[in-house]
Amino acid sequence: MNKEIRRNSITKELKKWSKKTTITGIPKITESKGLITRILWTCIILVFLGIVCEKIYSLLFDYFRFNVTTRIKLVTEKNFTFPAITIKLINWLNFKNYKKHFRTISDYDEFISVSDNLDLKETFQISKNNFVSSYLLLDSSYSSNLEIDTLNSSIFSCYFNSIKCDLGDFEFINSSGDGAQLKIGLFKNTEGKFGKNSGLSLEIFTGSREFQSPVSQEAGLLVFIHDSDRVITNDDHGILVSPGTHTNIEIHKTRIKILPQPSNKCADQSLRFVLEDESLFNETIQLTGTYSKEYCFELCYQKELIQNCGCYDEKLVKYKNKNSNIPSCNDKYDISGFKKVAKSPKYYLSYEDYLISCPSLIKEAFYTGDYVSKCGGLCPKECNYEQYSTLVSKSNYPSRDYEKILKKKNKGNTKKSILSVNIYMDSNEFTLIEEVLLISLIDLISELGDNLGLFLGLSALSTFELIDLSIKLTTVFVTTKINDYWKKIKQISKLETKSNQRKVPHLVTNEKEYKTNEQKAKHFGTILSETFSEQKETWFDNEHKMMGDDLVQEKASELFVTQPNDDEFDDKIDFDELENALKTINKKAAPGPDKTQTNI
Template identity: 25%
Template sequence: MLSNVKPVVLDVILSSTCHGIPNIFKSTKSALKFLWIFCSILSTAGCCLLVFQNIAKYLKYEVTTKIRVKNDYIATFPAITICNINFFTTEKATELLPFCSEILTPSSLDDYDFQIKFRNCLEKHGLMEQNKSIYGDSKKKLINGSWFKNELLNLKEFVYFYHSEYGNCYTFNSGVLQNGSHVDLKKMARSRRTDGLILILNFEIDKGLLEYPSELGGIIFIHNQESSPYSVTGVLIGTKSTANIGLKRTFAKSEPKPYSECDGNTKNPESHESELYKLILAKNGYYTQAFCIEQCYQKKLSQTCNCTEFMIPSVFDKEPCDLYGKCYQHIMGNFFTFENINKECIDLCPLECEKQTFDQTISAQTLNGTDHYSVVYIYYDSLASTVVEESPTTTPADLISSIGGVAGLFLGMSLLSLVEIIEVVFRLIFILFDRQIFTQRNSSVLNTI
């Protein structure tokens, strides 16, 4: 059998496309044979080194970031949510002050958190269960005037939104009206201050509440229509001022794991196993990791203290916590550390890969003759948007091409060179198969004799 195998192996070696090995066997002179052996070993070592480096580079999962400016002639205007910075602003709220007189001190600088103390007291008395909206600004009171592209707006275009921290808020350009009917989104075709949204806002609070320390002003959240005011940081607006908020859009898209920390699709409830993630999407319809971490905190409160913090939105149906109670104070004091969040929340809260943000340029001037009013201009500084995209520095195709190029350069190999190994295996199988048939025939002949 060995006499049959040797010619087959030798034939494949001599016809191999790996030039070094055939030349070792073809060389009749020892010096030439040694030269080919030395060069083959050197080339194989160099090939292995570069292949290893290419694989190591691929396994680093590095990305190339491409930043480009996309020039648009028209841009969709964002959703704008407007709130008074004070949760309590009305006479109805003033009427409830006697319920909390034992913990509130008029004109005391110690009551810098008067609004929080007052609300916590009313929550404990069960006076915040219903009609929360009567304690904050009405739409007509807060928004004294509004224009878009120099056209007067109807107040129906501002939709009520309850914010867990600021109470009554109103959203412009959300795409829906209060009755649920859909409307076209506003767009801008010129980046001019007067072509955007102009607001005259009244941040006055009831005289009875002025006896207690309160900040006067408002807060404006600028977000896209698919997200919530909770997903962005608001812009604080003072009284007696004209505020100019110039916007520029940025669209960012990251590669999912293992190229970054983001987790791919965060809009499909079935894309992640986290029950908290699924609950947030089911109840809110939108998702961000920052919001999820807040809900992780609320989950901890609900499990430990059987309540949730009323200053933060919650997807859990629990009674509001006493913000000055021992259980709440203990959880609040220990939860928001990097180690604890990483331990309890990160696995439950996937990071989104796609984001749209509005970069803001803010300026303000004093507005004379108005104690409680402010004028706000919100507009696009430029209709162009910045697009930030990531792509893998080394793709699987790049890795295969690099390995193929290195193998071809150093050893003369190609993908078809692997077929030669398969050919040897098949030819050896055929020899073994033929030998078995020959043996069986001889046995049959001997048995016949």
């Protein structure tokens, strides 16, 4: 009955909705009088419903792939920050002071002669790096004071936004084997100055030719433009500034924002996805203070060297401190001729032998083989970073008149030993390249609405109609269920009430308990029988006694045995008082069966 009521209520709500809904196809089905028309409209709606389902599946599939698109725009900064500038002096040590470390120049001539001309440049670089790293920087006479003194004498003039700067504005970075690095700190361009007459202007003395390294092919300096928290690695490409030139470097900033997971596997200070091995990621942050993919790759290369060759590349100075018990590859595979093995004499490792040595083979395999893809999985790209593109122009420097002024300051042959560089921002605008979701949540809702409206005639109002219908149907279903439940509760309650009205408590007498109704009835009958059987009067003959016993048993059975047993009824009463009452009745009963029957 209740199911029928519920079914009728739901049917009634559906009929009311079908007549008033704004979904155009539904009223056509319910209001059409012809069977063929109803079937036709039903088929049309089912076909369009199938198309909509396919469209919805496609949209949801594309949305949860989290595909991205790139958006590029120019953004204006009122107060922008000047990037960090790192300058690497190629020939910053006075080799005249270290000539004692060379046996003879002929040693270098012999070293050069073992190599082909095609390999000459790389040979020079290897020799220079090994020599400077292994001997000059480890020489006990070498100190940081020498570095500062050398650099202080190298900077001829320094201005930022026409304000004079000095060595205190620079940070010296020891870069073993590759020349000294000067990192000039952040300058807050609070006035938003840009253009050729603003920025950093330097005049640097690179040293006289006779003091430069005899195995160096280059003279001048390298300029690196980067974020302040980024560390320059050996794979970074700087701008070469040569002596005798004035170099203008125009900077344009590009800010790149990459969407993190699930769109991309990128990382910043906090890793947003799980790597197979996070040791390189964590160590990069520990050593540099920030995460850099390039530096992470350097550590990955260093790790392969240590595992395969048992030595490290000492160009990564910070990593060297973590591996103090591991020798450098320059010491283990020396090519310069200055390596000592116990007390044995010095020896040379030919360039051909060096090329087939472990470090050389690992380096070649690392940059040409599967190591790049392997390290790529351990060194994710950054999510947010800035790049700086440059436009470089040069002119002769110094002019004839300015050269005379420099010569008066004892700068010697200025054309061959001094250079000028001007670094500035092109404008207060930067290019913003950012990834955005190809399908955002709003786009997904709009696309779903377009398809539902085109094929089924649904609108935003129709959606609320469906929600309203769902609420009404749910209310009908829940209400009928609740009513059914309460009806059952009431029925059970009535039955329990009737049963409880006729229940008899447990009986206890002489420390014996009678639980069931049958036990109670028998005990009650026994007491009554024993009570009246004690009469001595002559009128109470056996016949009357039997009649009394039958009467007691009959009444007791009607009162107790016909009642349902209730073993869980816990209230207990003492039967002694009842027994005493019956004995009192026996004593006070008058002779004769009439009065006895009356008392019973």
